[in-house]
Amino acid sequence: MKLRQKVIFLAITPLILAMCAIAYAVRHQAITLAEQQRATIGQAYLASKEAELKHYVTLASHSIAYLYQSGRKDAAAQEEAKRVLGALSYGDDGYFFIYDLQGNSLMHPRQPELVGQNLWELRDANGNLTIQRLMQRAKNGGGFERYNWIKPSTHQSAPKLGFVILMPEWGWMMGTGIYMDDVDQALDKVDAQQSGNIRSTMLWIAAIAILGALLVAGSGLVLNISELRVADAKLKVLAQRVVESQEEERARLSRDLHDGISQWLVSIKLQIEAGIARLCGNAEQQAKAPATFERAAEQLNKVLGEVRRISHNLRPAILDDLGLAAALDHLVQEFNDSSSAQASFAASPATAGEGLPDMVNTVLFRIAQEALTNIERHANASRIEVSLHGDEGVSGAVELRIADNGGGFDFDGIALHPQRGIGLRNMTERMEAIGGSLHIASTPAGTVVLARLGLQP
Known part of the structure; x- marks a missing residue:
């Protein structure tokens, strides 16, 4: 991997890692908020349903209070109460039901075929004893109970929230219930919307990350091209300077050799030749020969000094x-x-x-x-x-x-x-x-x- 590629990689990698960390944090927070929102909506739905059921049972109790509180326990009073409660309904699947303490169905306006049957051992799809749980709730002072029951409008088993009370004077358990499948559908819709929002947010973050990476890569590429051109230009200038410096050094060395050492060597050569000629001459010329060689030796010392100077300048x-x-x-x-x-x-x-x-x-x-x-x-x-x-x-x-x-x-x-x-x-x-x-x-x-x-x- 080339240096510029490494630089681009090191620039893009932290950006991608940062965007991934942001995406993870946003997704985690969004899921947490969605779960909290679902729980809040579910609690709000449940609270409203519970208040609604309690209100319905209170109305039903008031509608037969004149019979129940009269002290009558005869069959006629009880049948009149059943008729009044059977006529009460709300919505497509809202009705009241009555069971005796042994689990016998006394009134069921939407499923009349159950009337007269003993449902004490009835179990729902989850294996729970439905009537026994409702009876236990009623004997404990009344309240809410979740169970599964056949929904009249669809004839399918659905989750239901019931509210039951005990009518001890007549030995009845009276109650009603609201099917919760619409609540589950509403919550599923909320979940789908939240999932869509999270998915859309992730796509936006991914798009921003890709765009940022492309911008960094493009900027790095442009910068690299620009820097490469500048570096090439500097390299050319540097190479030219190196050549110029070499030529200048060679010219200086050539001048030193030509102007100094070369001329001295020529002079020494001439003096040595003159000294040799004098040695071959008469006695007077032979007497002058040593002086000629001495001058040549002095000039040789100067040449040696010049050589040392040039050598020192080249590399001391x-x-x-x-x-x-x-x-x-x-x-x-x-x-x-x-x-x-x-x-x-x-x-x-x-x-x-x-x-x-x-x-x-x-x-x-x-x-x-x-x-x-x-x-x-x-x-x-x-x-x-x-x-x-x-x-x-x-x-x-x-x-x-x-x-x-x-x-x-x-x-x-x-x-x-x-x-x-x-x-x-x-x-x-x-x-x-x-x-x-x-x-x-x-x-x-x-x-x-x-x-x-x-x-x-």
């Missing part, structure tokens, strides 16, 4: 042998020998820079070398301070500081100029290549170059 051996601090100190001494400005070097602590990788040593040395070269050419400074500081609190952290009292320069103007500031850009790119940073502050009172690098163990 002291950097590998003694370390960064010693190499910088030697660089400052060479600068003082060849420049009118005076430079000083200090390392804090004295072991600063020890144990650094070779690449880091080379980069910091080249930055100091480039800075001193720029100061000599452009700053017109009289005093330069070079310091190397190693932070003992952070393993491997190092800071190189070069400060001068020259006239300064317009850093922003030079940095933006396409044909100037190549050395400054090279210094910055060298530090970035090893994970460090380069800061340059320039004023008319002087310039400070600060190279910082914090290395991990």
